[in-house]
Amino acid sequence: MWLDHLILFLGWGVFYFLHSFLLKENVKKKIDLKPRTYRLFYNLLSLILIIVVLLVGAVIPSPLMYVPAPGTFYIGLMVSTVGIFVIKRAFRNYSTRVFLGVKKESMSSELKTQGLQGKIRHPLYTGTIMIFLGYFVYNPMLSSLITLVSLLIYLPFGIKMEENKLIDKFGQQYLDYRDKVPALLPKIHFNKNES
Numbered sequence: 052m053w054l055d056h057l058i059l060f061l062g063w064g065v066f067y068f069l070h071s072f073l074l075k076e077n078v079k080k081k082i083d084l085k086p087r088t089y090r091l092f093y094n095l096l097s098l099i100l101i102i103v104v105l106l107v108g109a110v111i112p113s114p115l116m117y118v119p120a121p122g123t124f125y126i127g128l129m130v131s132t133v134g135i136f137v138i139k140r141a142f143r144n145y146s147t148r149v150f151l152g153v154k155k156e157s158m159s160s161e162l163k164t165q166g167l168q169g170k171i172r173h174p175l176y177t178g179t180i181m182i183f184l185g186y187f188v189y190n191p192m193l194s195s196l197i198t199l200v201s202l203l204i205y206l207p208f209g210i211k212m213e214e215n216k217l218i219d220k221f222g223q224q225y226l227d228y229r230d231k232v233p234a235l236l237p238k239i240h241f242n243k244n245e246s
Contacts, residue, residue, distance in 0.1 A: 055111035056197055062104040063201035070097060071212050113194040127189025134181025140167050141174035162221045164228055170237040172228070173213070176206060177235045210234060 072078060073093050084092060144163040167174045183202050187195040217225045 059107050060197050062107055066100045066104050067205040108194040108198055113192040116191045116196055119191055123188055127185045131182045131185030134178040137174055138178035144168055162224055172232050172234050
């Protein structure tokens with residue numbers, strides 16, 4: 052049982068490592084594909100890897116981490132559903148066809164700071180955390196916990212790498228944006244009504 056879960060954890064490690072490694076500019080240059088072709092290759096490889104890792108997590112025998120209270124099933128589903136909507140809403144500022152590699156990216160792309168990106172810098176990561184957290188609440192097995200913990204371990208590295216690329220691309224504009232907008236959770240403002 053522990054070996055199965057170690058394999059799952061390592062599978063997530065390989066997925067996240069390749070997810071970041073293959074986005075490095077020097078790696079892209081060494082592979083030497085046109086940008087759209089590389090993006091298609093990257094997305095196809097990512098899709099295959101994530102399906103394999105998710106299947107491993109689904110088929111290994113895994114113990115319950117806790118006995119869920121009545122209603123937690125629905126809470127888990129709601130959290131995951133909100134995560135899906137966060138990701139869907141985040142994509143409003145981007146072309147899905149460019150993201151997938153079907154359409155060429157415009158060289159004059161601008162920093163997207165409106166909509167959800169005006170509240171949090173990494174809404175795709177926020178949505179993914181919500182999906183994995185909701186799934187763990189919905190199905191509180193060790194394999195679900197490993198999936199969530201693997202993501203949480205990877206996030207600081209993934210965010211740092213992504214932000215370095217954005218600083219290289221947008222410079223001071225991104226630094227100013229980073230200073231104003233939190234990474235994963237929106238700021239909560241409380242209005243104090245004075246009588």
